[in-house]
Structure formats: C-alpha cells, structure tokens
Amino acid sequence: xxxxxxxxxxxxxxxxxxxxxxxxxxxxxxxxxxxxxxxxxxxxxxxxxxxxxxxxxxxxxxxxxxxxxxxxxxxxxxxxxxxxxxxxxxxxxxxxxxxxxxxxxxxxxxxxxxxxxxxxxxxxxxxxxxxxxxxxxxxxxxxxxxxxxxxxxxxx
Numbered sequence: 001x002x003x004x005x006x007x008x009x010x011x012x013x014x015x016x017x018x019x020x021x022x023x024x025x026x027x028x029x030x031x032x033x034x035x036x037x038x039x040x041x042x043x044x045x046x047x048x049x050x051x052x053x054x055x056x057x058x059x060x061x062x063x064x065x066x067x068x069x070x071x072x073x074x075x076x077x078x079x080x081x082x083x084x085x086x087x088x089x090x091x092x093x094x095x096x097x098x099x100x101x102x103x104x105x106x107x108x109x110x111x112x113x114x115x116x117x118x119x120x121x122x123x124x125x126x127x128x129x130x131x132x133x134x135x136x137x138x139x140x141x142x143x144x145x146x147x148x149x150x151x152x153x154x155x156x
Contacts, residue, residue, distance in 0.1 A: 001064050001089065003097045008059035008071070013051025015068035016061060016084075021045075023084040031120040032146065039144035057081055060101055062094045070094040074102040078111030078155065083122070099129055107155055114153045119146075126151050 008016070024032075024041035032040070054071070062070035062085070072083040080102050085094045106114055117137065118126045127133075131151040138145045 001092045003094055004063045005060050005097055005101045008054050008061055012061050012068060013047050016054055016071045017047060017050050019068060019070060019086045020084050022087050026087040028119055028121040035144055036146050039142040062098055070098055072098040072102055074106050076109040078106040078114045080114060080116040095125055111155060113155055116151050117148045118151050119148050123149050
C-alpha cells in the first residue's frame, strides 16, 4: 500500500472525522466499554468545528489511492494531539508514516521530545516506536471516565 502524507485541506473535514469515528468505534472498541466509546466518539460532532480545529492544529492527512486513511498533527512543543488510522488499513504502515512525519516536523520546529496522550489501544503502537509511559490518566468525557497514558519520546 502506498501512503502519501499531505497537508490538511478544507475538504478534509468529513474524511478525517470519519476516520476518527471509525478508529474509536471499531478499533478502540476492543479496549473500551460501549459507554466509553459513545462518550469519546459521540454522534452529532459538529463537522465545521471539527474541520476548524484540524486546520488550526497543523494537521496532515495520510492518503492511499486518493482516500484519506489517517491523520495526525504536532505542535512546536512536540505534542501530538490526535493520530488516527482507518481500521480498514490498520497495520499497513499508515500510523508509522504519520509518526515519522510528526517526528520530522517536531525536530524542524525545535521540539526536544514528542509527547501524546495515548489510548489503551494506541499505547502498544507508541511503545513500539520508542515512547515511554510517564503516567496513567483518567480524563472524563461527557461524564464518563476513560483511561489514557501520557507518553514521551525524546528526540535526538
């Protein structure tokens, strides 16, 4: 599978939202209860607000055969706010390609580490790429407690 990483564009709002919803509702559903999944990826997410947030966070998308199959972002401090891959292409290198972009971009921006709040589902992926858990966290969304992990990987 060939993956191309490109900057987020205005027309990527719906496709990235669809990737997010599928990743949470399908992939992460193996590690979270139905109540947690519904709180994390509820129906009725405002597509316009979603798109504005993605654009503001320096998002890039992963495309394969002209279809958005993943997305991520990174800020000048090296924080990765979101990284999601469509379940239909899981374990095909999309996440690794997105993380490689985030690494290179963080280095370019002068960050000294990459950090993220990884889900239970994403933790093994990030650990396989050199991240270490700093602490377990229990954020609350829509009144429902979730579990995630503050993780860090020092940059060269």
